[in-house]
Amino acid sequence: MPREAVAAEVLRSIEDLESTTDTDTIMNGVVQFAERYGATYFIFTRIPNKYQNFRDMIYAKRWSDPWYDFYTRHRLIDSDPVAEHCFKTNDPFFWSDCPIPRGRSRTVMTSARDYGLKEGWSVPLHGFDGTGCASFAGASLSLTGEARRGLHLLTMYAAERLRVVDETRKAQSVQLTDREKDVLLLTAWGKTVLEVGEILGLTPRTIGHHIRTAAEKLGANTKAQAVVMAMQRRCIYP
Amino acid sequence: MIHVVDAINRHKYGDMIERSYRIRHEIFVDERKWQNLDRGNGIEQDSYDTADTVYFLAIENGRIAGGHRLFPTTRSHMLSEVFPHLAAERGIPQGPDIMEWSRFFVVKEFRGGRVNMELMAALQEYGLRNGLQAVSAVFETWWLPRFHEAGFRVQPLGLPDEVDGAMTMAGLIEIAPQALRKVRTVGGLTGPVLAPLDGRDRSTREPVQHSEGLHL
Incomplete structure (x- = not known):
């Protein structure tokens, strides 16, 4: 050609x-x-x-x-x-x-x-x-x-x-709220629930709630899995 | 903040443009090895640095962090004079509402961050304010995914070819409100990045009306 x-x-x-x-x-x-x-x-x-x-x-x-x-x-x-x-x-x-x-x-x-x-x-x-x-x-x-x-x-x-x-x-397929993304990002950086709560000015209970709702949306069974899946789906960029 | 510097307000910027020529030398000649730009004096300045050139400078605490420039396509410009073969298929876009974009650089310690995105947003912001339809550019082909991700629509003008050992192409980058919106989102920018231009482009020129009514 x-x-x-x-x-x-x-x-x-x-x-x-x-x-x-x-x-x-x-x-x-x-x-x-x-x-x-x-x-x-x-x-x-x-x-x-x-x-x-x-x-x-x-x-x-x-x-x-x-x-x-x-x-x-x-x-x-x-x-x-x-x-x-x-x-x-x-x-x-x-x-x-x-x-x-x-x-x-x-x-x-x-x-x-x-x-x-x-x-x-x-x-x-x-x-x-x-x-x-x-x-x-x-x-x-x-x-x-x-x-x-x-x-x-x-x-x-x-x-x-x-x-x-x-x-x-x-x-x-997955729509995480900004708060859920914040929590997962800080978790990906190795912060504990207590620390994440302090950084975001929220109670550990609320942090736990955000992790659970995010995990549910992502289809994850654990906190670690939710973080990994959020990264894979490019919801967070640690 | 990105400063637009041209022949009219250049005196307000002292020796900033001269300093940018030295930085361009450090980046394009010393670092990227574009040896044909080397004139042996530590200054990288070519025939498209004239009174018609519009410079964009990212200035952080009085230091130049990055920049790029626009040059009229109604004059002989880089694509028409040096790289016309890269536009063999679609031809060389020329007109009062098309400028040529070149010499994009970010100083090493500012790379991988906000300055890069602000410089890209500045192109769209300036273009929309000043009625540009598009900018033509000759760039290494690896830039393309970055333009795309920033929301820039790039029409290829021909096939890429090797220039100084790197695959290089010519493209026409559309100036559009959607592109400005996307580059702001991707770059995490919340508003305008251009420093006020002495009120000139706001008071003496009518803002360009775009159907999507983007508030600049």
């Missing part, structure tokens, strides 16, 4: 994305483009911190199921050199160019190859409160020139749409 045509197609797809509110439709646009260059697997995700569960961080994926099962069962995200490299770099990179420390990280990459993800290309996504990553993988990628630059741009816009869809869905 001539270079001008690629650029025109990408910018048109980006325009189309703006009115899209459905995860599948957003993904289809990117998938259709990337498939032409050898990608068969696609994932858009935020990279979890140690309190977060990888499964809850994924915006959308068409990923190898066996590899995904293996990857999540063994918590490979913790030693994935691609995820690690996303924090350190601004621009997209091929997995073959990704620094791979010895040990477990190396195993992650060789295992990925065994599962058919022989070549990969990732776009780091740096937001205000965390880093994400969009990855494309397959047996062989032929991403060069306009195709790569085009997919880079398309990916950034698709990631934004996916983020907005996710944000909207979460805002609809």
Whole structure:
């Protein structure tokens, strides 16, 4: 395809994305483009911190199921050199160019190859409160020139749409009051109920009430679980 | 608080603009290694620093904490002169209600906080007050998620390309009340960030009427 045509197609797809509110439709646009260059697997995700569960961080994926099962069962995200490299770099990179420390990280990459993800290309996504990553993988990628630059741009816009869809869905599902958020935030910082009460000028009884109502909304069983879930759903930013 | 400094009120700011050139040198040349800006004198100043330039300075206790600038697109500007290939697809936006946004910086010790958000809000606030439709900008592509999260609508003008080893793109950023509202929410800002501009833009210019009636 001539270079001008690629650029025109990408910018048109980006325009189309703006009115899209459905995860599948957003993904289809990117998938259709990337498939032409050898990608068969696609994932858009935020990279979890140690309190977060990888499964809850994924915006959308068409990923190898066996590899995904293996990857999540063994918590490979913790030693994935691609995820690690996303924090350190601004621009997209091929997995073959990704620094791979010895040990477990190396195993992650060789295992990925065994599962058919022989070549990969990732776009780091740096937001205000965390880093994400969009990855494309397959047996062989032929991403060069306009195709790569085009997919880079398309990916950034698709990631934004996916983020907005996710944000909207979460805002609809859980609505914590400002007080509940305050209490959970201070709790996340290690404050006891007594201390939280002193800081907010409320009785420990009231603090306990806020924790219980927040936990109920979040579907959490304990205070600790409520804090973790509030973080995962980005209700609080400790 | 963000101060808008132009040819008319520059005398009230002493050597602040000259100081900002030195800080820009520290950030863009020394730290970010944009070597083609280095003139060997510790000052980063280019052909878009003129009497037509509008400077935005974040001043904290008399110190410059950050800044950026706007330049008219009705003149030769950075996108038209240096990076036209980045706008190959959509062309170079030009007009009296479009300015070019550049040299966004936050001094190291003020990073990751309020100054960054105030500087972004200042762009929308100034743009709305002064009737701008949009600003064009050439920026490293990694900025895009941050613009998006701040509520800025960014139309790409072409595909990104590598400039000095970093993927860089040109975009047209819409000036809109929704963007100002969102950047204020995200940044935890409760009101205007622009310092009063000697009453000029309020008394001599009619405030821009927007359908959503945002109170500035």
